[in-house]
Amino acid sequence: MNKNSLLFYVLPVVLLSACVQNDERLIEEEVYKKLFIDITLINHMDQRLLNDITKDELIHMVYEKHNVTHEMFRYSHDFYESDIESQLKRMDDISAILRNERDKIIELEKLHASENRESLDSLRQRILNR
DSSP states (O other): OOHHHHHHHHHHHHHHHHHHHHHHHOOOHHHHHHHHHHHHHHHTSOGGGGTTOOHHHHHHHHHHHTTOOHHHHHHHHHHHHTSHHHHHHHHHHHHHHHHHHHHHHHHHHHHHHHHTOOOHHHHHHHHHTO
16 A cells, blocks of 8 residues: 555545544534524623523523533534625524514513503592592
């Protein structure tokens, strides 16, 4: 076996093992999108809503929920950002999900407000009974 033949067999094995090693750090695209959404929401939350927990602690809980580390998320984020067109499509998908969730919350708030609103007649009656 000559040097070139050996290189022909060894090089693919080395490259394949490097890819497998990198894939262990790469988060699946759907999980990455869920993490991105969760982290975005946490970062935009009012700290007063979190009581005694910090945003970092909450983000750590999200990582644990998905069995992911911060390093895996960063690696995956860098990987997915390396293909700008695909990342723009992912961001469009994420924005649509966030808009949909926002619209659901607005509808629930409206429903809650209408169910808890006193009629004008009942307000007048309460004033008259004082």
